[in-house]
Amino acid sequence: MESWFALNVMARRRPGALFEPWRRNVRVRDSLRLLGGLAQGVHPLDVFTLAGAGAHVEEGLDRFLGVGADSVRAELDTWGQFGDLPSWSKLLPDDAETRRHFAAALRETHTALLGPYGDPLRAHLEAEVTARAGVMVRGGAERLLSTLHPDLVWRDMTLDVTTRFTSLTLDVHLNGRGLVLIPSVFCRLPLFSYDSFRPDDAPVLFYPALRDPAHAFALWGQRAAGAPQRAGALGALLGATRAAVLEEVGRGCTTTHLARKLSISAATASHHVAILRDSGLVISRRQGGSVLHLPTPLGLALLNGTLSGPN
Incomplete structure (x- = not known):
């Protein structure tokens, strides 16, 4: 469903400041255009209701392929009240080939829009x-x-x-x-x-x-696929543990997650984050009872090896 929501944002002429950096960094494929008519509007087609909960996207797509025709037809009738659906969508309930094409397009959507992040x-x-x-x-x-x-x-x-x-x-x-x-x-x-x-x-x-907006800036400033990692150089510069802390913070994490991931105490994790924060590499924002740590632009540049000297 996150892929489906992402497609809905992508289809908007103005996605808003929270999503504009993300849209500039992902590529739209033909399959995304195929699905656009079903994902646009305030209420996109509810693929989650059809597929049910699953551990990963492949399980969800498998479930969707096996959903009864009556369920698919009812869902199309419900969400069709909010706008005109593409003519090909009428084949989804009964035509197995159309449904397989739809599942394949949604898989590509997931890879293209969410995969890098x-x-x-x-x-x-x-x-x-x-x-x-x-x-x-x-x-x-x-x-x-x-x-x-x-x-x-x-x-x-x-x-x-x-x-x-x-x-x-x-x-x-x-x-x-x-x-x-x-x-x-x-x-x-x-x-x-x-x-x-x-x-x-x-x-x-x-x-x-x-x-x-600060969370959005940090989120879209990092890409999980293809971002160069400088583990050895960072370790020499910051120390092995602190470099590992910055790597984890580069993905966004809480203090509890950080301590568990690196097998260190929460106090030790907080100490390293505090030093990185004082150095301008990390920002920390409270969310309820937790503190979310995110990299600053300087921290991201250090992680990605994109720091440049003065012109």
Whole structure:
């Protein structure tokens, strides 16, 4: 679904300041253009409802290929209310070849739009989950739901999901099923995913998890694929442990993640981060009960070997 949201952002004429650097760094392929008609608009086709939860994109695509025709047809009818769908999409419910082409295009979308930023995206979302868990522990579910997004309002034991672009009103009664919250970097507005064919499943609410321009700048300033690593030189300059800390911070991480990843104590991790921060290589921002560490432009230049001297 993150790939699907990313395609929705890519299709916009003005993606906004948070996403413009990302769009300049990725390439649009023909398969992305094929899917564009289904991913555009405030409410893109809900591929998550059709595929269900999966450990990775391949599992999700396999599930999508096996979804019954009635489910696909119902989903197309639902989301078709928000705009004209491409004519070829009418073949998705019953035509196996069309569905395989769709799955292949979505796989290419995932690789092209998310692949270069896989590790930073995961680190950002892990930090978001940790932060929201802390909010819930300290303030309960009501506090958590009231702080997710301005369009989500918790009032009188009811979660109101409003949107500034449509007059849609959605009443979802949980009836003891619970609610699954999924943060998304590319989701621009809260979006419910609810499958009428699986009425016992808990509804899913996607919500935007990229709100801070500083986080966006650090996130898009790093690319997981092809970024030159200078581990040996960094180790000689900073010391082996501190160089490893900067490498991990380059992907975005919390103090807890950093300590676990490098098998050091949280106090030691905080000490090294503090020195890097005082040196202008790292910024740290609190998210709930966690602190997310990100590289500064200088830190990124040092990691990528792109520092240049005076002209």
